[in-house]
């Protein structure tokens with residue numbers, strides 16, 4: 001798969017590459033945050049049609065998330081979104097091996113509600129058999145383009161003859177582009193067709209209107225409270241909490257599940273375990289003394305960090321994948337209760353079970369979350385914390401080996 005990053009100019013004009021003067025393309029567009037099972041269906045359909053027609057398969061992916069850019073630009077100057085993306089390697093080339101046109105490589109502001117970075121999405125889309133991934137820098141200028149103008153560019157520059165869209169896709173200024181309006185343009189120009197993928201997943205679910213973290217109050221993975229409610233109770237509950245109805249397979253559903261510690265529910269929509277990625281940095285070196293050394297993630301963490309708690313999961317580094325007990329939280333035991341600001345940073349750390357001699361400092365590792373085990377606790381002594389860490393490791397091992405047997 002060829003990955004090309006495209007940075008629009010201040011008027012929103014995209015420097016589209018010429019793929020091939022003769023060959024046509026099948027194109028799909030979207031943000032694909034998390035590349036969940038609904039996104040995967042649309043992307044697979046694109047690859048399948050391209051193969052059938054002997055065309056290029058092209059995914060146009062927006063980065064950063066349009067909703068992130070709009071929420072910041074609507075607040076006014078707020079957070080500065082630089083004109084260009086992509087962390088770079090020492091030699092100046094983007095870390096993910098992509099080619100980039102334009103831009104100045106300022107670092108991106110953090111988007112803690114994104115389920116995935118562009119780098120993670122690249123990996124997952126590559127596995128779906130696509131030939132070209134064009135990552136368009138989503139800027140306020142680009143957002144002002146009409147869908148008609150945008151479609152014209154796809155036809156003129158990329159040789160688009162088929163546009164694949166999910167049934168409720170929306171794009172272009174005022175979100176006026178959709179299956180129906182694109183079909184009207186297709187019919188009046190006669191140069192492309194629209195292939196609509198029907199909504200995938202099990203209907204609809206309800207989520208909080210914005211990301212709200214709910215720390216589970218007891219051990220074990222929490223169930224979605226909606227599951228056990230009667231229709232009438234569900235109606236009252238969703239109304240009371242101003243919840244919104246979203247597709248079962250949607251990024252907002254994944255965020256809602258992760259913010260409530262419902263890992264299995266998120267994994268069901270994603271089609272893989274929820275995961276984050278980041279660099280291992282030095283912690284306070286206390287873990288080693290306790291007999292449980294941990295890999296602490298620092299800097300920018302890619303992916304959505306689930307609600308505070310202790311999880312069973314895996315750590316992957318350069319092809320090695322180890323079972324782990326993962327802690328997300330503020331290390332309440334070591335926080336000075338009298339000083340509200342002491343040590344209150346939210347930390348993600350993983351104890352790789354039964355491994356004590358690893359040196360992962362400076363490595364970029366992936367942490368997968370398999371199950372929520374318990375909320376964070378404040379312990380009265382080191383001994384109690386050590387005993388609990390031992391129990392967490394046993395429990396994580398049992399969960400992971402149980403999953404392996406049923407997988």
Ligand SMILES: Cc1cc2nc3c(=O)[nH]c(=O)nc-3n(C[C@H](O)[C@H](O)[C@H](O)COP(=O)(O)O)c2cc1C
Nearest residue numbers: 283284285286287325327331332333351376377392
């Ligand atoms: C599986 C696991 C569970 C943890 N649970 C808690 C907890 O409930 N309360 C707490 O204060 N710290 C908890 N911690 C964090 C430890 O306090 C932390 O690992 C230790 O202080 C070492 O920190 P360091 O890596 O900065 O040296 C947990 C850590 C792990 C790996």
Ligand SMILES: Nc1ncnc2c1ncn2[C@@H]1O[C@H](COP(=O)(O)OP(=O)(O)OP(=O)(O)O)[C@@H](O)[C@H]1O
Nearest residue numbers: 030031032033038165166168169199200249250251
């Ligand atoms: N469950 C689904 N079934 C079918 N198509 C889907 C599903 N979810 C997303 N899509 C389609 O995937 C493409 C990319 O979607 P995009 O990521 O831009 O936003 P989205 O539809 O709002 O997805 P989400 O709600 O998950 O964020 C669109 O064509 C969209 O309609």
